[in-house]
Amino acid sequence: xxxxxxxxxxxxxxxxxxxxxxxxxxxxxxxxxxxxxxxxxxxxxxxxxxxxxxxxxxxxxxxxxxxxxxxxxxxxxxxxxxxxxxxxxxxxxxxxxxxxxxxxxxxxxxxxxxxxxxxxxxxxxxxxxxxxxxxxxxxxxxxxxxxxxxxxxxxxxxxxxxxxxxxxxxxxxxxxxxxxxxxxxxxxxxxxxxxxxxxxxxxxxxxxxxxxxxxxxxxxxxxxxxxxxxxxxxxxxxxxxxxxxxxxxxxxxxxxxxxxxxxxxxxxxxxxxxxxxxxxxxxxxxxxxxxxxxxxxxxxxxxxxxxxxxxxxxxxxxxxxxxxxxxxxxxxxxxxxxxxxxxxxxxxxxxxxxxxxxxxxxxxxxxxxxxxxxxxxxxxxxxxxxxxxxxxxxxxxxxxxxxxxxxxxxxxxxxxxxxxxxxxxxxxxxxxxxxxxxxxxxxxxxxxxxxxxxxx
Amino acid sequence: xxxxxxxxxxxxxxxxxxxxxxxxxxxxxxxxxxxxxxxxxxxxxxxxxxxxxxxxxxxxxxxxxxxxxxxxxxxxxxxxxxxxxxxxx
Numbered sequence: 001x002x003x004x005x006x007x008x009x010x011x012x013x014x015x016x017x018x019x020x021x022x023x024x025x026x027x028x029x030x031x032x033x034x035x036x037x038x039x040x041x042x043x044x045x046x047x048x049x050x051x052x053x054x055x056x057x058x059x060x061x062x063x064x065x066x067x068x069x070x071x072x073x074x075x076x077x078x079x080x081x082x083x084x085x086x087x088x089x090x091x092x093x094x095x096x097x098x099x100x101x102x103x104x105x106x107x108x109x110x111x112x113x114x115x116x117x118x119x120x121x122x123x124x125x126x127x128x129x130x131x132x133x134x135x136x137x138x139x140x141x142x143x144x145x146x147x148x149x150x151x152x153x154x155x156x157x158x159x160x161x162x163x164x165x166x167x168x169x170x171x172x173x174x175x176x177x178x179x180x181x182x183x184x185x186x187x188x189x190x191x192x193x194x195x196x197x198x199x200x201x202x203x204x205x206x207x208x209x210x211x212x213x214x215x216x217x218x219x220x221x222x223x224x225x226x227x228x229x230x231x232x233x234x235x236x237x238x239x240x241x242x243x244x245x246x247x248x249x250x251x252x253x254x255x256x257x258x259x260x261x262x263x264x265x266x267x268x269x270x271x272x273x274x275x276x277x278x279x280x281x282x283x284x285x286x287x288x289x290x291x292x293x294x295x296x297x298x299x300x301x302x303x304x305x306x307x308x309x310x311x312x313x314x315x316x317x318x319x320x321x322x323x324x325x326x327x328x329x330x331x332x333x334x335x336x337x338x339x340x341x342x343x344x345x346x347x348x349x350x351x352x353x354x355x356x357x358x359x360x361x362x363x364x365x366x367x368x369x370x371x372x373x374x375x376x377x378x379x380x381x382x383x384x385x386x387x388x389x390x391x392x393x394x395x396x397x398x399x400x401x402x403x404x405x406x407x408x409x410x411x412x413x414x415x416x417x418x419x420x421x422x423x424x425x426x427x428x429x430x431x432x433x434x435x436x437x438x439x440x441x442x443x444x445x446x447x448x449x450x451x452x453x454x455x456x
Numbered sequence: 457x458x459x460x461x462x463x464x465x466x467x468x469x470x471x472x473x474x475x476x477x478x479x480x481x482x483x484x485x486x487x488x489x490x491x492x493x494x495x496x497x498x499x500x501x502x503x504x505x506x507x508x509x510x511x512x513x514x515x516x517x518x519x520x521x522x523x524x525x526x527x528x529x530x531x532x533x534x535x536x537x538x539x540x541x542x543x544x545x
Contacts, residue, residue, distance in 0.1 A: 015494055016471060022487055023478045025542040032490055032539055036532040039497065046500045054508045061506070061518045065525020072526070073533035081485055081538075088492045088531060091523040095498040098520035102505040102513035212488055215495045220465060222501050227461060233468040234497040240472030241491040245484060337481065344484025348538050356545040362481045 007045035008230035014038030015234055019241075025357045042230050078352045079309055082208055082342040086136040089211040093128025096121055096218035097185075100225050104181060114225060115172035121221035123164065123188045128214040130192030135207050138196075139341065145201025147264040153198060154262065160191050198264045202422040205342050206249045206260045213242025245343045252337030254389075254400035280431030282418075287445060290412055290438050291452035297374035297410075299330045301366065303403055304346055305339060307380020307416070308442050314353035316446035317379065321355070323453055333359050334366040334376075334403050336384040367404050376408035379442050382421030385413075388428050397423045411435045414445050486538045493531025499524035 015038045021031025047058070076084045100121035104110065110118070137143035150156075167183035174180065199207055220235025222228075250257055259265070294300065302317060321331040333355065339346035347360050361369070370376060378385055381403075388395040389402045405411050406429055413435060420426060429435055438445055479487045502524050505517030 011497075012468075016475060018494075019475050019479070019487070019491070022483050022490065023475075023480065025483060025539070026544075028483055028486060028542065029536060029539040032486070032532060032535045035490060035494055039493070039499075039528055039532070042497060042500050043503070046503050050504055052508055053503060054506050054510075054514060057514070057518050058503055058506050058521055061502075061521030062525045065522045066529045068522075069526040069528065069530030070533055072530040073537060076534060078538070081489070081534075084530075084534065085485075085488055085492055088489070088527050089495075092492065092495040092498060092527045095496070095502055095520040095524040095527065098516045098523070099498060099501040099505050102510075102516040102520070105516070106505070106507065106510055106513040209488070212492060212495075215492070219495045219498050222498060224461065224465075226501050226504060227458065228501060228504075229461070229464055230500050231497055232461060232465045234494050236465055236468035237472040237476075238491045238495040240469050241476045241487060244473065244476050245488060248481075248484075335481070340485075342485060343488060344481055344486070347482040348485045348541070351538075351541040351543070354541075354543065357482055357542045358545060360482055 002049075004045045004049040005229060007041055008228070008233075011038040011042035011045075011230055012233040014041065015237060019237065078348055079341075081345060081348065082204065083136050083139045085342060086132050086139060086208050086211065089208070089215045090129045090132030090136070092215035093125045093132065093211075093218045095125075096215070096222040097125025097129065099222050100125065101185070103225050104175070110175045112172055115175055117221055117224040119168040119171050119184055121218060121225055122184055123168070124214055124221055125218035126185055126188035127192040127195070128211055128218055130189045131196040131207075131214075132211050134193055134196040135204060135211060138201055139204055143197075147200045148197040149264050153194065157191065157194055160187055160194070163187055164191065195261065199261065200265055203253075203260050203265060205338060205340070205345075206246055206253075206257070208342050209242050209245040209249055210257075211242070213239050213246060216240070216242055248337055249343060252401065254397065280426060280428060282430050282437050283435070284437045284439060285412075287438060287448040288452045290436065291449055291456060293375060293410055293412065293436070294324060294449070294453055295327075295456050297329060299332075299369075299373050300324055300375045300377060301332045301334050301369060301373050301405070301408065303334045303336075303376060303378045303381050303385060303405055304350065305379060305381025305384065306341065306346075309340070309346070309349050311380065311442035313379070313443035313446055314349055314355070316443050316450070317350075318353050318355050320446050320450050320453070323450060331359065332361055332366065332369060334405075335360055335362055336381070336403055337363060337401070339381065339384065363401055363403065370404045370407040373408040374410065376405040376411045378405055378411060378413040379446075380414065382415070382427055383423045383425075385429055386421075386423075386425070386427045387432075388425070392428075396425060405429070406432055406434070409434065412438060414438050414440065414442055416441060482542075486535050489531055489538065490535040493528055493535060496524045496527030496531060499528055
């Protein structure tokens with residue numbers, strides 16, 4: 001009978017091999033191609049095997065989708081990748097919910113099991129849809145990045161969840177009354193919004209990862225509705241992937257998932273009067289003086305923060321690094337897990353500036369390297385290099401994994417101002433004996449530094 | 457319900473955890489956009505839902521086809537665009 005299932009197995013194998021090849025940058029592109037091939041196999045075999053489908057309409061839909069998708073993929077800036085992934089999660093989630101809805105409307109009668117999977121699929125899919133668009137709005141700046149909270153928000157959410165369970169049960173038991181079905185859709189949509197608006201802009205990497213996971217769960221749930229192996233396997237893979245990334249992001253910020261979702265962190269707090277804002281005595285150097293320090297160094301580690309990407313200074317960094325390398329110095333890059341706006345974001349931004357991937361080191365790899373490092377150059381990063389995280393139990397970031405830049409002989413920190421980072425605390429590193437501040441826009445500073453090193 | 461389908465689901469989650477923990481942090485963004493494209497597998501369900509003369513359900517299926525196609529095409533293309541940038545020395 002169903003030989004499409006054989007092709008679905010083939011497609012699933014190709015997806016798994018594709019992700020496996022993502023374990024190294026050398027084979028990754030190939031892997032992506034294998035996954036795409038798997039998708040092609042799944043689509044073609046479904047088109048051929050399904051009867052009574054409206055081929056003409058499907059073709060129109062695919063052409064529209066292809067044009068929009070290709071445009072997105074071509075036009076998006078690398079700094080905007082988080083927004084793009086957010087909006088795509090939303091499309092994926094809503095596609096799953098729509099399929100489940102179509103199945104609900106098309107099938108009579110509905111078994112309890114199918115009804116149950118339809119409710120789950122609509123719930124997760126719709127929540128992913130509205131949640132993703134809120135996340136997109138926050139990242140794009142359409143909605144304030146500040147957490148949006150109102151009194152009784154948790155209670156409101158809990159009541160909504162309760163209402164969802166009730167309407168869900170009625171949808172399964174009395175599928176003939178369409179109002180319960182609509183109720184599930186509306187409540188899920190509202191929950192997606194109210195669960196996302198209280199999350200601050202700095203926590204968006206976690207949210208996108210989580211929504212990524214949800215889009216997989218929605219696809220898997222739809223797979224149970226249709227009893228379709230391809231959807232179940234792929235959905236499970238994506239669900240697992242999103243969950244792992246969510247976990248990595250939470251660890252990078254030393255926060256629990258519950259704290260990210262319900263903590264409303266980043267909300268303007270009353271100014272802390274416990275004296276934590278004590279001024280640190282800093283040394284401010286010119287780029288000329290900094291150039292001399294670089295000239296004497298043998299090993300340099302660059303620590304890029306998101307400020308670097310905002311200043312569009314990736315190319316300027318590479319030019320400085322190449323000049324230093326041509327003088328026989330070693331240059332490495334230390335990438336903190338939450339350096340960008342989504343998992344691995346900073347690596348993509350640096351790769352875009354033609355910085356070779358072998359030089360990009362993650363936290364565990366790079367931390368031992370600071371011991372014999374001559375100069376650590378911190379560009380637009382703040383909380384992730386604050387040594388207070390290691391020893392100051394009263395610090396809000398205590399326990400967060402940080403880059404041990406303070407162990408280098410000299411730390412050169414470039415910032416625009418002395419403003420604090422996301423955590424809203426002063427960084428004691430700036431006052432250390434081996435720390436030097438060079439103020440200014442990252443791009444201008446690096447270009448000036450490049451000139452000064454050349455002129456030595 | 458069919459226990460086989462649940463077995464497939466559970467085993468797939470384990471396979472997912474195994475292979476995804478091996479993806480290095482450097483490639484986490486492409487992993488995300490790539491897995492995003494894979495979740496576009498919903499297109500298979502969307503195709504099945506787009507029945508001839510199926511009424512409202514057919515139109516929902518059509519919208520699902522559009523959304524899932526955006527996901528698939530956009531996801532794989534942008535992942536390729538990123539992976540092309542990762543170069544050796």
